[in-house]
Amino acid sequence: MIEATYAVLVLAFVLFGVRMAKGPTLADRVIALDGMLVAGIGVLLVNAMDTGRGAFLQVAVLLALVGFISTSVIARFIEGRGE
Amino acid sequence: MVGQVLALFGAVLTLLAAIGVLRFPDVLSRMHALTKASTLGFVLVAVGVAFELRTANDITSALLAAGLQILTLPVAANLIARSAYLAEGIPHRVDTVDELADARTDTDP
Numbered sequence A: 001m002i003e004a005t006y007a008v009l010v011l012a013f014v015l016f017g018v019r020m021a022k023g024p025t026l027a028d029r030v031i032a033l034d035g036m037l038v039a040g041i042g043v044l045l046v047n048a049m050d051t052g053r054g055a056f057l058q059v060a061v062l063l064a065l066v067g068f069i070s071t072s073v074i075a076r077f078i079e080g081r082g083e
Numbered sequence B: 001m002v003g004q005v006l007a008l009f010g011a012v013l014t015l016l017a018a019i020g021v022l023r024f025p026d027v028l029s030r031m032h033a034l035t036k037a038s039t040l041g042f043v044l045v046a047v048g049v050a051f052e053l054r055t056a057n058d059i060t061s062a063l064l065a066a067g068l069q070i071l072t073l074p075v076a077a078n079l080i081a082r083s084a085y086l087a088e089g090i091p092h093r094v095d096t097v098d099e100l101a102d103a104r105t106d107t108d109p
Helices: A002-022 A026-051 A057-081 B002-023 B027-052 B056-086 B101-106
Strands: none
Touching (some): A002 A026, A026 B027, B002 B027
């Protein structure tokens, strides 16, 4: 079951990556990047469940914070620049 | 076992968000798909992982990540939607009530 969880999360990551490559606007790419972060943090958490060791959980917390900050900064940037 | 089922369910919700982001036609609907499905999906994954872990340190880390995502994902989605609406050249379509129509004419960023 853990393998299936990994597979589903990686598939979601790849689909977000396709949207990020296709664009067409900067806002689409930011949304896709946000989704990739969510899927990546999910993989980190599932890895902690898989191995039973929580060494990567702090990375998950940190990535959640950094993802929010980068998204809001890029949102300001889009509002000024357009497209 | 319960944790594994919860984590799988959350992963499926994240996959649904990815399909929505890939297939929906414009920025606002993609943002809608991402932020609703993946917030719940991520929280389910984190709670499922917290079920399976043993030490209190690990459990609080997983739940802290979940809490941070609950707090920040909707705010980030709101910021992105607002800036995409106000920016020039990003196509969007609002069906019924357009509550940002005033902000569009008044703002000078």
